[in-house]
Amino acid sequence: MPTSKKASSAGEVPNVTAEFFTLAGLAAASALGVRVGEKTYQLMKSPEPLVVQILDSVVIKDEHRVTLKVINQTLHGTYLERLEITKPEGLTPKFYLRETERESGMLSHSAWVEHKVGECFPKHVAPGSDTSFAFSLPLLKQEDFVRAPYGICSLHFSRLEEKKIDGKEIVFRLRW
Numbered sequence: 674m675p676t677s678k679k680a681s682s683a684g685e686v687p688n689v690t691a692e693f694f695t696l697a698g699l700a701a702a703s704a705l706g707v708r709v710g711e712k713t714y715q716l717m718k719s720p721e722p723l724v725v726q727i728l729d730s731v732v733i734k735d736e737h738r739v740t741l742k743v744i745n746q747t748l749h750g751t752y753l754e755r756l757e758i759t760k761p762e763g764l765t766p767k768f769y770l771r772e773t774e775r776e777s778g779m780l781s782h783s784a785w786v787e788h789k790v791g792e793c794f795p796k797h798v799a800p801g802s803d804t805s806f807a808f809s810l811p812l813l814k815q816e817d818f819v820r821a822p823y824g825i826c827s828l829h830f831s832r833l834e835e836k837k838i839d840g841k842e843i844v845f846r847l848r849w
Contacts, residue, residue: 722747722832723798723841728805730848736809737847738769738785739824743805745798749834753796756808759842760825761817766808768793795831813847822847 722745729740745751758764769785770793785807798804810824824847829840 721841722839723751723828723830725828725841725843727843727845729807730846732812732848733809735812736767737812737824738807738809739845739847740805740807741843741845742803743798743828744803745800747832747834748800749832750800751798751833752831753794753798753804754829754831754838755790755794757827757829758808758810758824759827760823761810761813761821764810766810766826769807769809771805771807810847815849818847818849822849 724744726742772786773783826843831838
């Protein structure tokens with residue numbers, strides 16, 4: 674009987690030690706995994722908090738229409754505050770948001786619908802997600818288009834982890 678008591682007490686100590694080292698190992702591996710994950714994320718993401726893609730630039734009727742996709746690459750929410758056209762000067766854009774209508778049955782139709790500026794901005798973009806919108810400018814005169822077939826806009830945005838509004842200049846080609 675005493676031998677079995679010795680064996681059981683001797684057997685308990687290694688199990689407790691093994692459990693301790695297993696838990697310590699898991700905690701260390703977990704912390705390492707988080708650090709590796711953060712480093713991997715930092716290496717993979719762009720240094721820019723927002724990436725702006727110019728999806729399209731077309732002429733529709735008497736307007737140049739440009740479609741943008743804005744991707745939030747931060748770990749925090751961001752608000753798009755406003756978009757200003759800086760070139761060509763003095764032009765006020767119209768803004769469009771994509772809306773989807775359900776038609777009979779399961780069919781749906783998606784179209785760009787004009788909206789007032791206040792309906793488009795401010796626009797929340799969740800962490801790791803994106804939003805798309807379009808804007809249009811009056812059709813340029815042919816001689817102005819030949820001289821400068823591009824435009825420039827400034828996108829102003831607020832990152833929720835920052836104190837001040839930031840901005841990004843975007844150059845876009847105009848199509849004729």
